[in-house]
Amino acid sequence: METLVALIDPLAVIDGRKAFFLRDVFGGEVPLSCPYPPLELAFTAAVLREAEIPVEIVAANVLDLPHHKVVSRLSARPPSLVAFPSAWGSLEDDYLLLRMLREALPDTKLAIFGPNVTAEPEPTLKKSAVDFVILGEPEEAILLLAQGASPEVVPNLAWLEEDEVRQTERVFPEGWATYPLPARDLLPLDLYTxxxxxxxxxxxxxxxxxxxxxxxxxxxxxxxxxxxxxxxxxxxxxxxxxxxxxxxxxxxxxxxxxxxxxxxxxxxxxxxxxxxxxxxxxxxxxxxxxxxxxxxxxxxxxxxxxxxxxxxxxxxxxxxxxxxxxxxxxxxxxxxxxxxxxxxxxxxxxxxxxxxxxxxxxxxxxxxxxxxxxxxxxxxxxxxxxxxxxxxxxxxxxxxxxxxxxxxxxxxxxxxxxxxxxxxxxxxxxxxxxxxRPSYVAGRLRSRRGLQSLASHARLGLRMVRDTVL
Ligand code: SF4
The missing domain is CATH 3.20.20.70 (Aldolase class I)
Incomplete structure (x- = not known):
């Protein structure tokens, strides 16, 4: 299998509805109307590219690709490593994606990261099909794994050995200060709001x-x-x-x-x-x-x-x-x-x-x-x-x-x-x-900019309420 890394920003389905998550250090759900660009994935892709490791980002959320489409797309050219971020509310759905990936790509290593799995790696290692939980920032661990390093020498990594959790030292990846510019060219930039x-x-x-x-x-x-x-x-x-x-x-x-x-x-x-x-x-x-x-x-x-x-x-x-x-x-x-x-x-x-x-x-x-x-x-x-x-x-x-x-x-x-x-x-x-408050609305209406921003905020606010509360 050729060395190829696929990074996914998954489209989650929670209780039968599509859901977007900001899968960063906060890991919260965001309205469908406000998908943010996944900066960590763009940095990871840049770091891999600098090391001449082929990489693709599958922006499944904004491309509206459910898990089965992601899996079939990756199956056409199986990657050696697939990694994606988790979020507090997406974990069960992430397990589903991991299971589907494992079944379709038995030889591919699977890694997950995110604040939730960093706080509690053991349940994910034991309940899901994942090979590695990356603790904290993903870039350097993914680079080392893609280069074929054995888990023991990859800092910030947890994995299972004979049903026991093994974990390497938590350190701050030194490279952050000098990572190349994030690979925004691999993202469908027009689709983020x-x-x-x-x-x-x-x-x-x-x-x-x-x-x-x-x-x-x-x-x-x-x-x-x-x-x-x-x-x-x-x-x-x-x-x-x-x-x-x-x-x-x-x-x-x-x-x-x-x-x-x-x-x-x-x-x-x-x-x-x-x-x-x-x-x-x-x-x-x-x-x-x-x-x-x-x-x-x-x-x-x-x-x-x-x-x-x-x-x-x-x-x-x-x-x-x-x-x-x-x-x-x-x-x-x-x-x-x-x-x-x-x-x-x-x-x-x-x-x-x-x-x-x-x-x-x-x-x-x-x-x-x-x-x-x-x-x-x-x-x-x-x-x-x-x-x-x-x-x-x-x-x-x-x-x-x-x-x-x-x-x-x-x-x-x-x-x-x-x-x-x-x-x-x-x-x-x-x-x-x-x-x-009448005074707030009046204050916004008084200036042209205020009127424009009130209109755009009201539109977005309504969409956010519809996407998240209703
Ligand atoms: S610790 Fe968190 S909430 Fe507090 S200032 Fe920093 S980012 Fe904001």
């Missing part, structure tokens, strides 16, 4: 991996263990040049967990980007304790149009228990400075952390209104295995179903005072009370 894009075409990129914050509910630490690893800025700029000049994108969402983790680096990023004078706007994610007025003005001056802050809660006590290490006051400052710099603010909030009540939700709603956020997203806190929030809820015997972890919409979880259904109702109340 980045939610709330202000300019089209829009795509995503990553300049760092990991997050310095310690949010107890966040699955990023399962992969990254609170260590931030940046790509050198010259490589980041090369990627931006390629995004603009080769692919023609006009907006990019920098999907770093916390883009602003290092102030000096952000200032340099902005200055390098300004020198290039690209027709490109960008958005990023930040924590409120890593920004200041001057930094936000520098970002706006370099084409940044929106910052998404994880405010999480307007209740000081809940916020301090979340592990975020931010304060409500810092949130107010960040919002004020962002507006002064002309940036739109989008905020994420969690409903369902330890101690959540209707009153604490009210405080979050009041904060969101007072901070004059442009947009917000409310998630129900889902206790995920491998997170400290998940472990705590588990010990308390609280309701938990990681399969329902969603980027948008409903999920499971419960607190002392609020059950799963009430948490979902509270999250919907949050949306209603924020978005359906």
């Amino acid at each position: 980045i939610p709330f894009a202000r300019r089209l075409p829009c795509t995503t990129m990553a300049t760092t991996r990991g997050c310095p914050s310690a949010c107890t509910f966040c699955p990023t630490h399962i992969w990254n263990k609170r260590t931030v690893r940046p790509r050198p800025l010259d490589l980041v700029m090369q990627e931006i040049d390629e995004i603009v000049q080769r692919y023609g994108f006009r907006e990019v969402v920098i999907r770093d967990d916390t883009f602003t983790w290092n102030r000096e680096r952000v200032i340099e990023f902005c200055s390098l980007l300004r020198e290039r004078n690209h027709d490109l706007t960008w958005r990023c994610f930040a924590t409120v304790n890593t920004v200041d007025r001057e930094l936000l003005f520098a970002m706006a001056g370099a084409g940044c149009t929106q910052v998404c802050y994880g405010f999480e809660s307007g209740d000081p006590e809940l916020l301090s228990r979340s592990g975020k290490r931010t304060t409500v006051e810092q949130g107010r400052d960040a919002a004020r400075w962002s507006h002064e710099a002309g940036l739109e603010i989008s905020g994420t909030f969690l409903v369902g952390m330890d101690g959540e009540t209707r009153e604490t939700v009210n405080r979050s709603i009041a904060f969101a209104k007072e901070a004059k956020l442009d947009y917000l997203q409310v998630n129900v806190a889902t206790p995920l295995p491998g997170t400290s929030f998940g472990r705590r809820q588990d010990k308390k015997g609280r309701n938990s179903d990681p399969r329902s972890f969603r980027w948008f919409g409903a999920a499971t979880g419960e607190t002392e005072g609020l059950g799963p259904d009430e948490l979902i109702r509270e999250s919907r109340r949050f949306y209603r009370e924020f978005y359906l």
Whole structure:
């Protein structure tokens, strides 16, 4: 069998309905209307290509290829290795795909990765047809496996030997900083939709991996263990040049967990980007304790149009228990400075952390209104295995179903005072009370840009609700 690697972004079917997952460090379900480009697969393909290993990416989700079509496509030219990412809600469906691949391609090695299988590799090794679970980032493990390395010398790998789980050391792959630019040319780029894009075409990129914050509910630490690893800025700029000049994108969402983790680096990023004078706007994610007025003005001056802050809660006590290490006051400052710099603010909030009540939700709603956020997203806190929030809820015997972890919409979880259904109702109340205020709608309608964005947000919002909640 020739050496050939197939990387799949699967189309899942959950309870009889098609489902898309953002199969990255978060591993949540996303609406069918918002499939993101699989950056990790594009990086893996680039790393393999650099080593002259033939590789293809099967973007089964956006190409609408159910598992049997993927299997028959791969059977025409059997790969030596097939790998794909899993997600919290897709695991059973992933097992089905693995079984179908095993039956059709008995000589092909099968590997899976993702936050869920990294947190708990044993069930997947024992219950599925997989050969290897990759713990954390996929690129280097897939490269070594494709080169025929024996599992013992592949870091971050788990496999079964005589029904016993064997596992190599967890280390951060060193290559991330110098991986070649992600192989976007292997993706059907036209078929991806980045939610709330202000300019089209829009795509995503990553300049760092990991997050310095310690949010107890966040699955990023399962992969990254609170260590931030940046790509050198010259490589980041090369990627931006390629995004603009080769692919023609006009907006990019920098999907770093916390883009602003290092102030000096952000200032340099902005200055390098300004020198290039690209027709490109960008958005990023930040924590409120890593920004200041001057930094936000520098970002706006370099084409940044929106910052998404994880405010999480307007209740000081809940916020301090979340592990975020931010304060409500810092949130107010960040919002004020962002507006002064002309940036739109989008905020994420969690409903369902330890101690959540209707009153604490009210405080979050009041904060969101007072901070004059442009947009917000409310998630129900889902206790995920491998997170400290998940472990705590588990010990308390609280309701938990990681399969329902969603980027948008409903999920499971419960607190002392609020059950799963009430948490979902509270999250919907949050949306209603924020978005359906006359002052909010009037404010959006006042400016031309606001009107356009309100229309596009409303359209996308309705599609997201239809795709995820109904
Ligand atoms: S700041 Fe965001 S990405 Fe970082 S740990 Fe907290 S929730 Fe996760």
